Amino acid sequence: MSIASHRLFSRNDLIGFAVLAAIIFIVLPLALDTFRLNLFGKYLTYAFVALGLVLCWGAGGILSLGQGVFFGLGGYCMAMFLKLEASSPENTAIQSTPGIPDFMDWNQLSALPWWWEPFHSLTFSIVAVVVVPVFFAFIIGVAMFRRRVGGVYFAIITQAIAAIMTILIIGQQGYTGGVNGITDLRTLKGWDIRTDSAKEILYFVNGILLFACLLAAQYIRKSKLGRILIAMRDQEDRVRFSGYDVADFKIFVFCVGAAFAAIGGAMFTLQVGFMSPSFVGIVPSIEMVIYCAVGGRLSILGAVYGALLVNWAKTTFSESFPELWLFGLGALFIAVVMAFPNGLAGVYAEHVAPRIARLLRRGGVDLPATPDKTPAE
């Protein structure tokens, strides 16, 4: 173990973080109008999920195909608060029961369900955004990892959970808004989240939160914990025989991934203005894994680029070729998986980074020849 690897940032990491920060906080806001910036803000909310997957899957070897559940739970917690604020008795005067969300009224509910009540409080809602999904992840983690369920079986179970969650939300439409989701969200404590200035502010809040999560992920990767995760991924039994409780580490990293996804979900709700079960199910959950795979499942910065690239491609293809865009997107995935199994980050590490190092050396800057000695990266 080299000494450098104990530092939180190697020089390359620093450059990577600086470049991403420059893109998110300077380049995109200057280059894009509010509408496109808001779209990129939406893409960045998926980066939270991809980031969590880098930790769970890339580092810990836990492939979860149910991250949409946590994204959705976080998003719904936020949406419930916003919906209650939008459903003031004045706004809903035409309903049979004014003061409750419109979809409850359509479903013949005449009072707010008790578990909606706490969501009148913003503080409670913000805490719930993180705590509810993490608690749920904790239960799943304890139930699975303590029984040593792993690998493909775990992936299948998470997928089943995503399916169950969707059915539950759609089936209980009086309480959840059903397949329509929770729509028509307007203000946050009186602040109109639909205006252009609000979209810009939310974009920056989103960026700052993303960087906080990136820093947390970086810290986990560089700490002893991160090394144990990688060891677990490669040789779980050896780690166990060395006296570590493997299950605890897995539960922890799974909860961290859930927390990241949930924050992304909440920011999604704020920026897009609604939440629906179409983010909870199997398909979106798998899409989220694709963001991570395209970016490079071993690289936390790659996750952000992967989410941005895939979603940007999705928007661009579908605007230019409304009838063929799905094929274009499919081709992109196939190309990435066939040609660059480690995703964008792999391309960077193999082709771009050595060149930059050479250039810098020529310019008299001293850089280690091999950028990073971390195992299996």
Place this chain on the structure above:
Amino acid sequence: MSEPKFPKTLAGPSRRAVLAGGAALTASLFAPKHLRAADYPTAEVNTTGLAVTDDTVTIGILHSITGTMAISETGSVQAEKLAIAQINEMGGILGRKIEFIQEDGASDWPTFAEKAKKLLVSDKVASVMGCWTSASRKAVLPVFEQYNGMLYYPTFYEGLEQSPNVIYTGQEATQQIIAGIDWVAETKGAKSFYLLGSDYIWPRTSNKIARKHIEKLGLKVVGEDYYPLGHTQFNSVINKIRLKKPDVIYAIIVGGSNVAFYKQLKAAGIDMTKEKPLLLTISVTEDEIRGIGGENIEGAYACMKYFQSLTNENNMEFVKAFKEMWGEDMVIGDVTQAAYLGPWLWKAAVEAAGSFDVDKVREASPGIELTTAPEGYVKVHENHHLWSKTRVGHAKVDGQYEVVYETADLVEPDPFPEGYQ
């Protein structure tokens, strides 16, 4: 379903198609006013920066052409393109040709919201023809209200909505339901009903209205069940229906579930042609029958405002033009016809307002009439829905409906029905 190439302005083989159908239609029925763009300077007809030039106006088409809803929404896209082509053929709107930007909602509600915003904010379209499911409409509604766009929404739906930024060209629930139940009670002497539906807002709200009306008539609901979208196992409910022996099965099942439901009904020995029990649906148009198979649904009744088999002159022309543009094997369902009305209603409102400005179009919309609608005469109500007749069709083995009943008068749209909530 492959889509024939069709340019934004008419040319090539499709010109003949529309000339044959559309021009006859336009010449004889639409009585063009020959409005010239020069009489309407762009600066005057467009004060809010919409995509209007001296000779074109751009609108948006926003439907799912990929994903699970594509099969339903394709017909709407085709009808809208046909209407646009015909309007252009007769000189456009205020002397301007309509160009359109088509976006794919991809059967995904957030994508609908994203694309709606793109159309309104980036493309500055003057109006949008689009959406199909309630969920997609709910997703785009805040966008249209925030950026003051105008949406023409074609699907029959649950009501409980009245946005200043939407014209609802399909029927709302009471229009579709009440006349049908009255008919089956009077003509067929039905006394008991079994309500069935897919589990989401439209079937639930519709059945709520149906139940209230049935009870108002002093008749009985003997069962009510809902199944998730995509559900394919209906054997248990079919057994329940046999046990309860209702006079009418009132079915609001949507999408792929329909195929399973009607096949299983037939397999269970319930022959709908015997009308014991009689089956009345508000969710199966000619489009759905293509998937279900005419032989599986023969004898069922459907209640909606339009059937392809209508024999009035407008409809004959419309069906002919539609088939010439999109292919002989096309069928046209209720929603496809409603989608066709969108561009025409918008044209009439723009001409009445003498402006493309959304606020002025909105002001001019109530009272707009179309005497040329394939379904007959329609009129825009103050509440942005259409006055329209309701009809009952009897499913035949060839996948078409035979119209057996039609309301004498136009039915008033009532999206917030008193006493039915």
